[in-house]
Amino acid sequence: MYNPAPMNTTPSYDLVIFDCDGVLVDSEPLTNQIFVQMLGEFGYEVDSGEYLRKFSGIIMQKRLEITSQTLNWTPPENFLSIFYERLWARTEKELKPVQGIHSLLESLTTPACVASNGRRTEIDLRLKIAELNGYFCKAIFSGMEVPHPKPAPDVYLAAADSFNVPPERCVVIEDSIPGVTAAVQAGMKVYGHAAFTSSESLKAAGAIPFETMADLKKILAQ
Numbered sequence: 001m002y003n004p005a006p007m008n009t010t011p012s013y014d015l016v017i018f019d020c021d022g023v024l025v026d027s028e029p030l031t032n033q034i035f036v037q038m039l040g041e042f043g044y045e046v047d048s049g050e051y052l053r054k055f056s057g058i059i060m061q062k063r064l065e066i067t068s069q070t071l072n073w074t075p076p077e078n079f080l081s082i083f084y085e086r087l088w089a090r091t092e093k094e095l096k097p098v099q100g101i102h103s104l105l106e107s108l109t110t111p112a113c114v115a116s117n118g119r120r121t122e123i124d125l126r127l128k129i130a131e132l133n134g135y136f137c138k139a140i141f142s143g144m145e146v147p148h149p150k151p152a153p154d155v156y157l158a159a160a161d162s163f164n165v166p167p168e169r170c171v172v173i174e175d176s177i178p179g180v181t182a183a184v185q186a187g188m189k190v191y192g193h194a195a196f197t198s199s200e201s202l203k204a205a206g207a208i209p210f211e212t213m214a215d216l217k218k219i220l221a222q
Helices: 028-041 048-055 060-071 079-094 101-107 120-129 154-162 177-185 199-205 213-221
Strands: 015-018 112-116 140-142 170-174 189-193 208-210
Touching (some): 015 154, 028 048, 101 213, 112 120, 120 140, 140 154, 154 170, 154 177, 170 177, 177 189, 189 213, 199 208, 208 213
Parallel strands (some): 015 112, 015 170, 189 208
16 A cells, blocks of 8 residues: 655744734834824825835835935924834834734744844834734844844844854745845845735845735745
């Protein structure tokens, strides 16, 4: 009687590195909404959808720098402090985890960590509100704490080094072009969540696109 050989269930990776905003928590629309609203208060009406696509994954200081140059406008010195006050207040009330992310994290059989361009206090708060902090403990890496944030590879390389895992054995989950670029430059395989960035754009940047966390769960289980 023929007995097929058992399937190899050993993952082809040793570490899964998650971006935070747009991958673990649905924070990008909220961040964009407040930013666009504040621009409106200064008399600049911009396309919210365009800004969401344009600035997804880009640190706030860079968003403001690009916007001020584009609009030929000098923002007040307290713009970012006011922005963060509003963002924190609304984050505590409105932030939600990305649909399906809890189930995905529970299915992993390898270590996982977070590598985000956000400030550590922001990452910690968002994970706590979304009840995701228990999956990562202190395995959190901030782009603000390395020489260069994404799209440079520094934060991803720092995460891999901390776990003593070579880059080629890491899998990155991203949703933005800067993040995908960083992962590719780090020499890591990257899957791109096509939420606010098109599958075509993610693929062109070097990612393998996917639509939902349920889809990714199946991919990582293969």
